[in-house]
Amino acid sequence: MAGDDFAWSVTLVGEDQSDKLATLAQYLDDGHSASGDGKRVPSGYAYWGIGPTIAWFNASNDPTYMVIKVGTEMFRRQWRSISPLVTDECVHLVSLGVGTGAKDGMFLETMLRANPSMLYIPVDMSAEMLRTGSRTAVRDAHFPLDRSLGLQIDLSLDGNLEELQQFLDRLVGEESILYSLVGNTVANFDDDAEFLNGIARVLRPQDRILVEFATTEDLAPGTVHAAEAEYRQTRGFVEFVASAVRYNTDLKIDLDQVRFTGSVEDESILLKVYWQNAGGEAIRMLIPGSRPIHLEPHDTIRLYTTRKYTTVRIDQLVAGAGLRTTHRQRERFRHTQRQNPFGLELRLLAHDENAPVELPTFDVWN
Structure with missing residues (x-):
């Protein structure tokens, strides 16, 4: 296939996609809430399927979505500083959430020069993504097609993480791996600490993980409102967050009914994006293969969750996951004339040998 002009790609699909649709239906029938805390699209499902994949690529290429545009250039500078440490310590790349592939291309271009025999293993819940x-x-890195193998699994499930660890052990042996978790992916999970803890358990002493966090310099009310506006102003992003419901149900979402609400939680800004039934009557929503769901007036569906972290919170997340920071790059956005409290931080993390060991628990009654 590597010598063929046809657009081949190789992916191992680890999950039954009909099960994923059934799981999404359960989350979309999860109780009434007027504040985005009931029915929701869980992390990963926002990108699941060809419709959301196209919507995300469109949003990423929207010239008004400055967070992505400026953030990619910032990442390029930060990666240039950290990359010599990575190529000295890591052989293979396992990308946890491939996104548009732009950042993975930067990784591959640099790492391939240092390790021509490296493997590229992108992992994502969405086979289309x-x-x-x-x-x-x-393509961007001119990387050999026969050294790349995609894995379709949901990284939020502990059983899948165990399977990933066993698969990689058989694939690369004792050779070191760089795990990449960029694009502020950690912030998209309802329990960000639990998600990072699960990923950290996969790391071996010789491995490293590169994590990207969206940052804020303060938690003032004006800063929270600025975070809401940062996402609300880009139509491409609003269309993306609505796409998972649009393509997997028959609900017709009016983008004017998509709400952005921020709050301060755990030394970070928590941003919820949700659709609300602003009419005076119940709306019937149908998901293929499931019974109808009735959305009462003021009921909501949370479409997306994200956060902006303070340094204090990032330190807490890293330490709580049993990791240590070996290198960091932090930079603030500079694309506006007024002072901007937001930015990005890139951390290279390793297993912390001094962290307390969490022993497995057993059911004594069995």
Whole structure:
């Protein structure tokens, strides 16, 4: 296939996609809430399927979405500083959430020069995102197609993380791995600490993980409102967050009914994006293969969750996951004339040998 002009890509699908649709239906029938805390699209499902994949690529290429545009250039500078440490310590790349593939392409271009025999293993819940993003990364970096293998699994499930660890042990042996978790992915999970803890358990002493966090310099009310506006002003992003419901249900979402609400929680700004039934009557929503769901007036569906972290919170997340920071790059956004409290921080993390060991628990009654 590597010598063929046809657009081949190789992906191992680890989950039954009909099960994923059934799980999404359960989350979309999860109780009434007027504040985005009941029915919701869980992390990962926002990108699941060809419709959301296209919507994310469109949002990422929207010239008014300055967070992505400026953030990619900032990442390029930060990666240039950290990359010598990575190429000295890591051989293979495992990308946890491939996205558009632009950042993976930067990784591959640098790491391939240092380790021509390296493997590229992109991992994502969305098979469509895997194919589209990983092909972009491979093409941009002129990476050998026969050294790339995609894995379709949901990283939020502990059983899948165990399978990933066993698979990689058989694939690369004792050779070191760089795990990449960029694009502020940690912030998209309802329990960000629990998610990072699960990922950290996969790391071996010789491995490293590169994590990107969206940052804020303060938690003042004006800063919270600025975070809401940062996402609300980009139509491409609003269309993306609505796409998972639009493409997997028959609900017709009016983008004017998408709300952005921020709050301070755990030394970070928590941003909820949700659709609300602003009419005076119940709306019937149908998901293929499931019974109808009735959305009462003022009921909501949370479409997306994200955060902006203070340094204090990032330190808490890293330490709580049993990790230590070996290098960091932090930079504030400079694309506006007025002072901007937001930015990005890139951390290279390793297993902390001094962290307390969490022993497995057993059911004594069995």
